[in-house]
Amino acid sequence: MFLSQLSLRNFRNYRNQEICFNPDFNIIYGVNGQGKTNLLESIYYLSVNKSFRTNRDIDLANAEGSEFLIKGIFNKGSFSDQLEVNYTQNGQLQLKVNNCKTDRYANISNYPVVIFSPDDLLLIKEGPSIRRKFINLEASRLVTSYLKKLKDYQRVLSQRNYILKDKIGFHRKIELLKPWDQALVFLGTEIIINRVSVLESLKIEATPFFDQMSSSHETLSLDYLSNLTIAGELCDINTDVIREKFFELLLDKREEELRRGLTLQGPHLDEIKISINGSDARRYASQGQMRTAVLAIKMGEVKLFKKLCGHSPLILLDDVFSEFDEVRQENLISFLKDEPGQCFVTTANRPDHIMSLLRKRHAIIKIDRGQASHERDRADH
Amino acid sequence: MAYPPALKKLVEALARFPGVGPKTAQRLAFFLLSSPREEVVTIARAMVEAKDRLEFCPACGALCEEGDCSYCADARRDRSMLCIVQEPRDVLVIERSGRYRGLYHVLHGALSPLDGIGPEELKIERFINRVRGQSIVEVIIATNPTVEGDATAGYLAGLLKPLRVKVTRIAFGLPVGGDLEYADDLTLNRAFEGRREIL
Numbered sequence: 001m002f003l004s005q006l007s008l009r010n011f012r013n014y015r016n017q018e019i020c021f022n023p024d025f026n027i028i029y030g031v032n033g034q035g036k037t038n039l040l041e042s043i044y045y046l047s048v049n050k051s052f053r054t055n056r057d058i059d060l061a062n063a064e065g066s067e068f069l070i071k072g073i074f075n076k077g078s079f080s081d082q083l084e085v086n087y088t089q090n091g092q093l094q095l096k097v098n099n100c101k102t103d104r105y106a107n108i109s110n111y112p113v114v115i116f117s118p119d120d121l122l123l124i125k126e127g128p129s130i131r132r133k134f135i136n137l138e139a140s141r142l143v144t145s146y147l148k149k150l151k152d153y154q155r156v157l158s159q160r161n162y163i164l165k166d167k168i169g170f171h172r173k174i175e176l177l178k179p180w181d182q183a184l185v186f187l188g189t190e191i192i193i194n195r196v197s198v199l200e201s202l203k204i205e206a207t208p209f210f211d212q213m214s215s216s217h218e219t220l221s222l223d224y225l226s227n228l229t230i231a232g233e234l235c236d237i238n239t240d241v242i243r244e245k246f247f248e249l250l251l252d253k254r255e256e257e258l259r260r261g262l263t264l265q266g267p268h269l270d271e272i273k274i275s276i277n278g279s280d281a282r283r284y285a286s287q288g289q290m291r292t293a294v295l296a297i298k299m300g301e302v303k304l305f306k307k308l309c310g311h312s313p314l315i316l317l318d319d320v321f322s323e324f325d326e327v328r329q330e331n332l333i334s335f336l337k338d339e340p341g342q343c344f345v346t347t348a349n350r351p352d353h354i355m356s357l358l359r360k361r362h363a364i365i366k367i368d369r370g371q372a373s374h375e376r377d378r379a380d381h
Numbered sequence: 382m383a384y385p386p387a388l389k390k391l392v393e394a395l396a397r398f399p400g401v402g403p404k405t406a407q408r409l410a411f412f413l414l415s416s417p418r419e420e421v422v423t424i425a426r427a428m429v430e431a432k433d434r435l436e437f438c439p440a441c442g443a444l445c446e447e448g449d450c451s452y453c454a455d456a457r458r459d460r461s462m463l464c465i466v467q468e469p470r471d472v473l474v475i476e477r478s479g480r481y482r483g484l485y486h487v488l489h490g491a492l493s494p495l496d497g498i499g500p501e502e503l504k505i506e507r508f509i510n511r512v513r514g515q516s517i518v519e520v521i522i523a524t525n526p527t528v529e530g531d532a533t534a535g536y537l538a539g540l541l542k543p544l545r546v547k548v549t550r551i552a553f554g555l556p557v558g559g560d561l562e563y564a565d566d567l568t569l570n571r572a573f574e575g576r577r578e579i580l
Contacts, residue, residue, distance in 0.1 A: 144566040155528045162494040176499060179492060179536035183528060 001076045001111065001311045002342035003043060009069040010062035012038035013370035020374075022363035023075070025336070026344045027351045029375075030367035036346040039372065040115065040316045043344065046072045046083050047113040047314070048137070049095065049104045057087050074111050076311065083111065109141045112305045116298040117318035123297070124281050124290045128271040135272055138301065139191075139198045142308055146194050153187040156180055157263055165261035173258065185246045188266045189239055196224045199272065205307070206300025213292045213331045218277050220293055226270040291323055299335055312341030319346055321354060333357040388414075440511065442487030442504075443472045452485050459483045461518040465508075465537065467491050467525055475523070483521075486511065491529040492536060500536070509540055523551040526571070 002023040008014040013035045028036050037053075041060070045051055051060060061068045070085045084096040095102050122130055140147040160180040163173060203222040210220035228245050246265065253264045274281045274297075276289055285293065305313040315336070321329055336343055337360055347354065351364060364375040384392070388410060396406035413421050437443065438450035445451060452458065452472070462483025466472055472485050488503045500506070512520065520541055524530035534550055541548045554572030555564055564572070 145570065148567055152528045156532075159494050159528070159532070166494070176494070178539055179532035179534075180494075182535045183532050 001074055001314070003072050003314060004075050004080070005073040006039075006043065006046075007069070007071040008039075008042055011042050011060060011068040011070055012062065014038065014042075014372075015062065015370060017370075017372055019365065019372045021342070021344075021365075022361060023342055025358065025360050025362035026342070026365060027354060027362055028344060028346045028365045028367060028372075029348070029351050032348055034367040035370045035372075036348075036367050037117070037318050038370075039367065040117075040318055040344055040346060042070050043072070043314065044113055044115055044316060046070050046085055047111045048108055049085065049093075052115055052117065053119070057093060058091065061087060081111070083107070105140070105147060108147075109144070109309065112141055112309060112313035113316055114298055114301045114305070114313050115316040115318065116295055116320055117316075118320075118323065120294045120298070121287075121290050123294055124274055124285065128269075131272040131274075132268070132270065135195050135199060138202065139194050142198055142201075142304070143194045146191070149187055149190055149194070153184075153191055153267070156183045156187060157266070157268060160184060160263050161261065164257055164263065170258070174254075181247070181250055184263065184266055185243050185250065189242045189246060191267045192224075192226060192228060192242065192270070193239065195267065195270070199224050201308075202297065202300050202304055204300075205303040206296045209299045209303075209335070210293060210296035213296060213328055214289070218289070220296055221273075221275045221278070222297070223273045223275070224270065225273050226267065227265070288325075292328065295320070295332070302339065302341060306341070312339065315339065315341050315343045317343065317345045319348065321345070321347055322349065329353075330357060437469065437487070437489075441485050442469070442489060443485050444469045457482070461516060462521065463512065463515075463517050463519070464521045464523055466523050467530065467533075471523065481521075483519075484517075488524070488533070491524055491527070491533040493529045503533075505537070505540070508537075509544070512541065512544055512546060517546055519547040519549060521549050521551060526553050 003021055004023070006017075006019050006021065008017040028039060030036055041051055041053060045060070051057075054060070058066065067089045068087045070083075072083050074081045074083060082096075082098055084094075084099075086094040086096075088094060093104055095104060095106075097107055123134060136146075136150060140150065160177065160183075163176050163180065166173070168176075199222055203220075206222065207220050211217055227249060228242055249265045257264050274293060276285050276293060279285075281290060281293055302313055302315060305311075320332070324332065333354070337358065345354065355362070355364075365372050366375045391410045391413070392403065392406045395401060395409045396403055398406075401409070413424070434446050435444055436446075436448070438445040438453055440453050441450060443450065443452055445453075459482050462481075463486055464475065464481060464483055465486045465488060466475070467488055467490060469487050469489070472487060475481050475485075486508055488505075488508075490498050490503055492498060492500070492503065520537075522534040522537055524533045538548045538550075552575045554568060554575055555561065561569075
């Protein structure tokens with residue numbers, strides 16, 4: 001699968017842009033502040049229906065227009081699909097696949113992309129919520145019905161929290177909580193099981209890559225932490241056992257929940273522990289180790305998508321090469337060389353270095369003040 | 382735009398219907414204008430009459446005419462079965478299927494604390510008293526398969542258990558006559574959960 005064409009209108013600093021891509025490798029280069037990341041962001045948005053930089057759609061619009069349009073053609077074998085995202089002036093998002101309207105997030109599994117940008121270091125550095133967001137997106141793309149379960153779970157959480165905060169008598173509250181306790185446990189258990197299985201598969205794909213990238217043969221580990229799990233392993237994969245423990249813990253926390261007016265047990269509070277050689281990467285890893293760990297996770301994602309969806313995702317690498325030493329750059333390039341997925345790499349420097357390492361068909365796209373143009377096309381077809 | 386006042390009034394009135402915008406309202410208005418007077422009178426009367434004569438049965442909450450509930454009063458119905466639904470229109474849907482011959486209870490909603498709907502709003506206590514007061518053997522909970530509908534079902538089941546009645550939840554799964562391949566994943570999951578042994 002690859003993106004052959006992209007049109008942007010009023011997206012970030014692009015006014016009206018049409019661009020074709022190389023099916024294998026695209027080097028996007030230009031000095032800072034010209035719109036390289038914006039281009040990657042538009043591709044990401046087309047696939048995930050969400051930005052990796054902001055939660056507010058309006059931020060993506062060119063200030064004047066306050067509306068934007070992204071259109072792209074994805075080629076899959078001998079077929080091509082046209083995807084369209086239109087953010088209208090009244091703040092509505094209209095999505096189309098081959099001119100048929102679809103819902104937001106309805107197609108996130110079908111045209112997968114994997115991004116790696118400098119901001120992704122936050123995946124290790126920041127608090128647990130960013131890692132929950134990460135696993136939620138992965139599970140939504142890899143497990144059908146996960147997104148629906150997650151939405152239902154969030155609805156149950158708000159209903160339950162509303163009762164916990166409500167100013168009513170104790171016994172009445174307990175009575176009212178009952179059906180929501182049950183819903184929380186049932187949906188929560190399914191979410192945990194899905195997350196654990198996605199994380200396990202991701203770990204299997206990511207660890208060899210990390211091992212190869214890190215010079216001193218360190219090991220990367222990804223573990224799901226919940227008080228329903230013991231040392232990252234679910235105490236039992238049996239649904240009934242998890243449910244029973246979940247109910248028990250919910251009962252233990254009842255008093256505190258009532259005091260604070262919040263649900264204090266469930267996957268919305270769980271954590272993913274990323275560790276290197278057994279110690280918590282968030283606390284002990286160096287910048288370089290963090291970078292390698294995140295990259296390994298991202299490359300693991302690529303492999304996982306390929307394994308589970310049958311086709312390689314698009315790989316978006318934002319300003320990655322400047323951050324790695326030469327050994328790691330070569331490692332990365334050799335991974336990308338073997339990877340059949342279409343790549344988009346941004347760089348602020350002249351791309352000669354990447355090109356000399358790459359030796360693969362590629363296109364060079366120069367970005368200058370919100371204008372993209374092909375500098376030289378090495379595509380030999 | 383100069384509309385004759387009577388037409389304007391009619392279009393505005395019709396545009397109040399759900400799903401009817403100004404264009405459709407205008408089309409409906411012209412339809413009425415082109416119809417014979419008697420027909421228009423019949424339509425208008427039907428609306429007013431329905432509004433005047435229909436009410437919710439104080440016992441089961443279904444629609445009934447002038448205090449005469451066609452479900453509660455029907456002697457041929459199976460009085461040992463009670464089916465709980467969320468909305469009055471759900472009763473009509475189940476009736477249309479013709480399979481179920483028991484009594485109904487309409488909740489007029491589902492539990493949703495965020496929307497201020499709790500057991501009082503759904504008059505759950507009255508419902509429990511109804512079950513207690515009658516010789517009901519089975520209660521079928523047919524609330525919608527949504528977060529709120531499921532929670533309501535769970536809540537009612539908890540209250541009904543001590544009353545020693547059989548509590549069942551309506552089955553969810555494949556549409557009859559459809560192909561397995563067209564079922565969405567969630568429906569299919571539910572169908573597997575609700576599978577049963579062939580006897």
